[in-house]
Structure formats: structure tokens, C-alpha cells
Amino acid sequence: MTLDNLRPGSECLVKRLNAHDKLGQRLMDMGVYPGLKMKVIRNAPLEDPMELELDGYYLSIRHEEARFVEVEDR
């Protein structure tokens, strides 16, 4: 299951990052790494992008990028 499929309110565990190069590095640098718990807070008014909470801070990410984050629903 990938992150872009999650609805607001759901929590998940990051399993794998399928993105390479820039996107993968950027996700890592901003604190998205395997084993991390996060929560989908909301979608933007026009559905895209989505907002996540991880470790006490908030990130927004486009669904097309969230596709590359493999997660496990909890």
C-alpha cells in the first residue's frame, strides 16, 4: 500500500521508499524514513497535496510523490 491511498485521519508506518535520487533524498532529509510512524492530517481544499504529521512536525506532499512511499496501515 502506498501513502497516496491513505485518507485523512489514518496512521501508518513507513515501510520503504521507492523513489531514488532527489525525491528519495529529500524525503530522507525531511525525516521520512523506514520505521517512522506518521499520520495523514488533511488534504488540501482541492484534494492535492496532503499534509502529514511526523514526530511532532508537519509536512505537505503531493499525491504523485506520496506514491513512492510504501506504508503499512495501522
Next chain:
Amino acid sequence: MKKKKALLALAGQPNCGKSTVFNALTGASQHVANYPGVTVEKMTGSYRYDGMKVEVVDLPGTYSLTSYSPEERVSRDFLLHEKPSVVVNVADASNLKRHLYLTFQLLEMGVPLVVDLNMMDVAERRGIDIDTQELSRQLGAPVVPTAIKKGRGKKELFKSINSVAGSERSPKPFNVDYGPLEPYLTQIENEFSENGAAFENYPGRWLAIKLVEGDSEAQKLIREHHSTPGKVLEFIENKRQEFESKHNEKPERHIAFSRYKVADTISRSCVKPKAVSTQPLSDRADAIICHKFLGPLILVGVIYLLYYLSIVQGYNVTNYTWPLLAKIRSITESFLPAPGFIDAPLIRSMTLWFVDSINALLNYIPIFFILFGLIAILEDSGYMPRMAFILDRIFNRYGLHGQSTLPMVLGGIYVGGCAVPGVMSCKGIPCERARFATILTIPMLNCLAKVPLYVLLINIYFADYKGPAMFFISTISLLMVLPVAKILTLTVLKNKDTSPFIMEMPPYHIPTIRGVLGRAVERVWLFIRKIITIVAAIAIIIFILLQFPGLSDERKAYYDTEKDRAIAGFYQKIEGNPYAEYVQGENLMALILYWNKYKNAKMMAKGKEAALAINEKFKAENPAFFKIVQPKRDKEAKSVNKAFKKLFSARKKLLREIKKEKIDNSFLGRVGRAMEPYTQYAGFNWRVNVSLLASFAAKESSVATLGALYEQEEEGETLETRMEKGEKGFTPLHALALMLFMVLYPPCVATSIMVKIQTGQIRWMIFSMLFPIVLGTAVATLIFSGGTALELTGLQAMIAFYGLALAITIGMGFLKNKQKTI
């Protein structure tokens, strides 16, 4: 011996309070520039504490130190090559784990580090308790807790900086344990210890880590400095693959992951867990600010407020500042040689043109100041990322970016913006392709300077539909910006780098007055320095193009005879009049100047008393002249007054004719004429061509030039009536074509310079000037020739074009963006 001078670099992740720390350290002494070769802003400042003079450089805020973005490269190069004697790493205490990720990378580079654990007040409020001594012990670097916004911990920070900068000891090495990768790192490190001196500037372990990460800049270093680069790089690549196949993970992933693991361990051992986790205030605020329905409403409100306060109210402020600029002009004028009867000395007309051009730009400064202040508030409060969050979906469809919102607003998304700050604020867009698309399309929005031409043309040719016509012109620009941005993205920009959108939504903060004012002043100052100088140079060039080669000798002789006739006529009329003796020879010109000065003074005077005072002043200056100007019941003075008025208007008429003939005959006039055979399909005659050419210096001059070309026949006739009279064949269709050309008009000089600064390349500046000309001519031709062929009225053509633009915009939105590999 204690060192007396130190270079300090400030490093940290975005939103940790780095700029606030910078301000706290340096006070008022700050300077902005760009890092060489890139468009990353470099802030420098200095201070003195306890006998040590410290140069401070604010590095760009970055999450990491890879070579993927120019900001990260700049920071890294600075740390490696400038060798600062102390690096202050500002970290957010309320988010220690993530910030340690960068701290480790700094420590790995072996820089002398002071960790400034900022935002302690926020951490405390959230019940986070940090053992800073333990943290300092584990990191092997001093840790100073601060809440710099409240002034807490500032002194300790100063002291700690001095002690690190003053000590000769090299910093204690700190190593993250990379587990199974360690043997690889050792092997790679050994590769350059054999290569000796060439690499002694670079910490061995750091270089090894970068190489195993596959970092492109590190590979470049090897290629440049190693004796057998091919062999080394191949060796490293083999090692990378070996690791990947063994551990089923890319080494760079493993490295990042290990850093987080260590960060987790350290923060667990130094941070007492939060007592209770409550939903942070910012998140509760976002439930409203990013709400499905309320969010967009609030956004529109904020944009309207920004527009209202800066453009509308700022314009009102210029009513108070304009007289100051007018004063500068009149003071300058008083130093210049006086004008002759029909010929002004060149130095006079050139200097006044110059002052007028500069004043036209300086007049915007109050608007800019308010605008920049408000933007600083938006930036510091944390609303900016929310704006991007709400609008990214729309902009992304057209190849733009959520963060294109602010530049668009500044550029004049409705009416009345300015492309200069618009282009300037594109800096914040992290995706290169979207940034370029934004920079190139912003000049197509409606800046303030385009508005006078719209108003003029709408008042004449769409007088019955002023409201709808104004709405048309205000919104059509966006309907052209979006598809054009998309087309650019799919064509000339298709090979530009894209970056992921991933963006932090920082907690909201209340901005500080100091931070906001500081930024506003600094940006206005940047505008003055960068823009005004070049605009001044261009103003002179346009002046020359409009003035030369001037009149032929024959025409000059003709005007001289006309002048002599007018003067002779005047003397004839007043022959025998007792006042005649006061206006002989030189005195005639003096009277003309006196008359002008008096009328001007009277116009500026407010109230009866002021008017009386002026009368007294002028009477004292020259009683005889005053009698002629204000004859009252004096019969003889009255008759001189009458004759003089006639002479005066004859002179005015001559001056106007000369001016017009000069422009007709000028280089620019000739170019305008030469273009007429081509531009006629767009409905532009040569006068329009000339005014469009002259607008390049600043668009507000389009109306001014038209004003000069359509001569005034009667005193006080408005340009509207003059133009209507002067252009009998001009129809609403002509006007519509002209307005749309103005929408697509190439960026003015000031904006072009900004485009050069923000793209870093002249060729993009040239492109940004050429493509609007092509597009504008095409659109104007479509309107005029197409409209004529279909026998459309101006209004019908307007509606048809709007429908077409809307359809294209919607259609373009469905076209797929070209995705670069992820």
C-alpha cells in the same frame, strides 16, 4: 595568543530562527549579496564582543548538506573553502531529532561547532525538557540553550562563540556509527591518504561518506584532484554496488537512516518525554486556515488585504511623497541653464528627462515599502506555505508551483502590481522549472504602469462598457499567463530540473517588528541600488533616440522666423505703452520665466493666505512684471497683459510643434514609421509604434509619449479628446489590439534586470523580452485582422477572445506535465 578576528557561519534548517539569531548577533550592520554564480542570497554582518571582531555569514537554511540544491552546495562550499573559525548551528529544541540530522553532517565536516539550541521557550511550553549538558557531552561540542526571540541566552551564545573561535584546538571528531558501511568507508578513506597533499583540505571521513553516497560534487573533486581519478571512481562504484546487493539498500539511504537512528538514541537520552501530548495550537489553527471552504476564502481575503494595503493605500501615500520628488525636480531645475524662447539647452532637457524617469520609479517606493513589509509578515508568520498548500493543485497543472502564488499576487494577478518584486520573490520557489516558468510569465500580469493606457483606451473606445471592459483586461492576463506557462514548461523549459514539492508546514509565529521592518528596508534598498542605476542609463539612451538627429537647418530657420514674427508682433502691439520699456531685449525672456513661475506657485498654493503671500513675494521681486501679470484696473498694463498672453501661447504652440517634429524625425520615430507596414495588421500606426517603443524604459511613458504625439490644440484639452480627434480611423478594434499587446508587452528595463538576476543568465533575459513581442504581435494581429475580416465590433471581438482564452486555459490544464525521472 588570543585571536582578535573571527569568521562565523550560521547554519541550520529552515524555520529554526536562524535569521533571528543573525539579527540578534549583528544588530544593524547587515549586507545582502548573492553567492558568486548562483542566485542564492548571501547575508553578511559583523559585531564586536569582548575584543573579538566577528564577521557573520548567514548560510541558506537547508535540511541537509547534499549537492542536490544550489543552497546546499553553497553552504557546503562555504564551510569547506572559507574555513570559518566557528560555525553556529541553530537547532530547534522543540524538534531536536530532526535538527540533529544536520548537526551530525556539520560535525562530520570537522568544523568548529557551537550548537545553539533555539526555541527553548516553545519546547518548554510543550513540556519538553532537555538536558543540554548531556547533549553537549555526547556531541562533543558546546550547546547553548536560547530563546533568541525573547533575548534569552544571547550573552551565553556570545561567550561560547568567543571561546570556540579563540581556541586553537581542532574540534573533537564526532562519528556517526554507520554499522555495516564502516569497512567500506575505511577502505575508501585509505584511497586518498595515499594521494597526500591534494586532499588535505578535505576531512577524509567526510569525503569518503560523500563518495559512498554517490555525491556528484565529491566525484568532481576526485576528478579534479586525484592522480588516477578513473580508477578511484570505479573502485567506489564497485563498493557501492557491493553494499547494495549485500544489504538490499542503497548506501545513501543507509547513511541517512543511520543518522536518524543515532539522532533518536541521543534525543532519547537527553530529552525527557513530553508530559502529555496535546494538539499543537498551529494544527488547530490549520484546521480553519486550510479548511476546505474557509481556507480559500481566507486566502482571497489575505490577498485582497495585501493588494488593498500596498497598492491602494500605498498609492495614497505617494500623494504625500510626490511633492518631495517634485521639489527635487524644481531644485535641479534651478541649477540648470534657463530655457530660450523656443530652444531649451540640451543639458537642461536631458537632465530634466533623467530626473523625471528616476522620479517615476522612486514614486513607487512607498508602495514597495508597504508591500515588502507585508510580505515579510506573511513569511515570518508561516502563512506562506499554507498559501502554497491551498493553491498548488491549480498551479501545478500549468507547470507552476504552489509557491508561485506570492509572485503572482505581487505581479498584479488582478490589476495593479509590479513585476519587479514579483520576479524578485520567485527566489523562494524550490523547483527550477516552475521557478523559470513563473519568472517568465509574471511580466504578463497587469502591473500598475500598464493601467493608465487601459484607462485611456477604455474611456475613449469602450465608454459604454467601462465595467466589463475593465474586468476583461484585469482577468484576461491570468488566462494568458496559465497557458503560456504550460507551453513554456513543455517546450523551452522541458529540460530544466524539477524538485519534489515536499514542504514543511512550520508552526505559526508572531512576527517581530524588527524582523519585518529590517527586511522591508533591505529589499527596498536592493531595489534602489540594482534597478535605478540601470534605468537611469536606459532613460538617457531613449532620450537620445527621441531627440536626435533633431531638426534640419531649414526647419530651424523656419521656426526662427516664426519666432521673430511673433515677437515683432508683440512689440508692435505695445508700442508707446509705458510698460514696454520693461520688456525689451533680455527682459522678455525673464518675463516669460517669471510668468511661468508665478502660475506654478499659484497652482501649488493652498488657501487664500498662501495665495496672498505669493502675490507679495512676486510683487517684491519685480513690481513692473507683477503689474503685467496682475494688471487689475491698470489699463496700460492690461493691454500689455493681453498682448503677452497671445505671445505666450504662440510660443507654446511653436514648442509643441518643434517637439512633435523632433520625435517624428527622431531615430525612434523613423523606426516607428519603418515598422508601420508590418504593424498595420495589428492595427498600430507609427505613432502607436513610437509610444510602444518608448515604453520600454517604463510603461507609464506610453501614455506620456502619446500625449506628446497628439498635440494639444486648446488649452486643457484632455488626451482622450485629442486622441479621438487625432485618430479618426481608430476603432475599438484597434484599441482592443493595442490593449492586448500591452498585456503581453515585454518586461520593462527594471524587470528585465530582475529577470537577469533571478535566472542568472543574460539569454533568459533576452528570451523574456523576445517571446512576449512575438506573442503580443500575434494576438494583436489576430484581434485586428481577424476581427476586421469577420466584421466584429470591439465588444464582440473582446467576448470572442475571452472565450478562446478560457477554452485554451481549461484545455491546457488537462495536458499532462512531463515528469522527469524521480
